[in-house]
Amino acid sequence: MSLNELYELNDGHQLPKIGLGTFQIRGYQGVDQILTAIQNGYRLLDTSTNYDSEGAVGEAIRRSGIPRSQFYVTTKLPGKYHHFDDALKIIEESLLRLGLDYLDLYLIHWPLPKRDNYVEAWQALIEAQRRGLVRSIGVSNFEKEHLDKIISATGITPAVNQNEIHPYWPQESLVATNQEYGIVTEAWSPLGRGSSELTEPLIVKLAEKYDKNAGQIILRWHIQRGILPVAKATTPQHQRRNLDIFDFTLTETEVSQISDLERKDGRVDDQDPKEYEEFV
Template identity: 75%
Template sequence: MIEQEKYTLNDGHLIPKIGLGTFQIRGYEGVEQILTAIQSGYRLLDTSTNYDSEGAVGEAIRRSGIPRSNFFVTTKLPGKYHHFEDALKMIEESLLRTGLSYFDLYLIHWPLPKRDNYVEAWKALIAAKKRGLVRSIGVSNFEEDHLDKIIQETGVIPAINQNEIHPYWPQEKLLKINKKYGILTEAWSPLGRGSKELEESLIQNIAQKYGKDTGQIILRWQVERGIIPIVKATSPEHQRRNIDIFDFSLSSEEINKITALKQENGRVDNQDPNEYEEFV
């Protein structure tokens, strides 16, 4: 088992530097897949009400035999529950689904600015934290305007902003904005979700140099930039490889070259947070 390094969030809580994403990991098979990841050393488990995997995450934690306090569990608020009371009830419902007494991190999944209820949702997360339902609160897919608005309205800064980040979409501007506020950045689809990034000759050459695979190079590039990659893997082999990225470092030149792979339309599924209407 690989012991993970950790970051300190702006509220003082510790979070592992890599996490397991559980999108499309569900049911009894999902429980087994999460268990193998736990056995490989994963302690940051990222789920969402929209992923339908909250129950599997909770059951895997119970079956692992490892104390709850050793895990960092994240879930997310769906867009249809952005109103204050709805959001609080959904947080409670997610706790019931997982069988946990608290979440380490709770995120607003998407800002949905066309509906413009995300400030109300953020106020609900603040209230949930005060009630002890969650320990840290944050957002997902928020851009500068969305961050500015919730901070100005409430005075509360998110601990995390989880965004789409991979070599074709490196999010340099957003990283600077998050750092300005002291917000830690997480990456969803950190490998580009089956894109050609894993086949880039530049990344292949770097992988050969370090005796790693291209996925490990991309994940290390994320960590070197101060980002927590949330990576989905169902096979034990892939899970072990993804977490085995803490025994080498990339040079500044290598990091810059990978970042320079950025593409104008680099998003994996054209999900612009200012336009995207979250599935509900």
């Protein structure tokens, strides 16, 4: 991956155009897998307090021998810590677990609108940024109504909104909203997490056309939509293939055709941000 392949954030910072997801990558094995990814070229490492992988991420960074300044580390706020003081303390706790002095990006993991504390949580992230604990702040799984509420309450627009996006759930309206607001869209489960998207005839046909695999076609679809995919990959081969997506370009028609694979029940776990209660 070219080091020039970066997205510009609305706060002046940058992020690589693809990241490594660390959901279910834990412990000493997780350290080895993340370290391998670093050696293969990953610099954006996405974790969460709820993933229990913050320690592994921090240890892999230390073992890599690569300066901290070259990494972009993201972690996320659990729902049970949406109150202001709790949020600030868990951000500090995440830094302690990671063994880092600052985070490059910190996200509210889910809005939890039934509890309706996400504005308070956003105010805490703004304060954490002011204190230098975090460089960029953003959200995850926020719909337009949630974005509008925090922006209206604080005047501060998130730098990033990380959402479930893959061919069965392309989220065209939400992606357009993020772009309108100057928010970079990240995609979690960008390959559909075990769904049949990787065997869709259209995807397979395009893979043959471009001499790529199905996952690379889908990741390229994200990139051409201006989306930053955060993809889990544990083997060296998988990690390298996921990065090898910058030497070809899908046509506009092909991008649209992939988006047309949308399904009404396309979510991988039926997690509706307006209803989902996260791990609380």
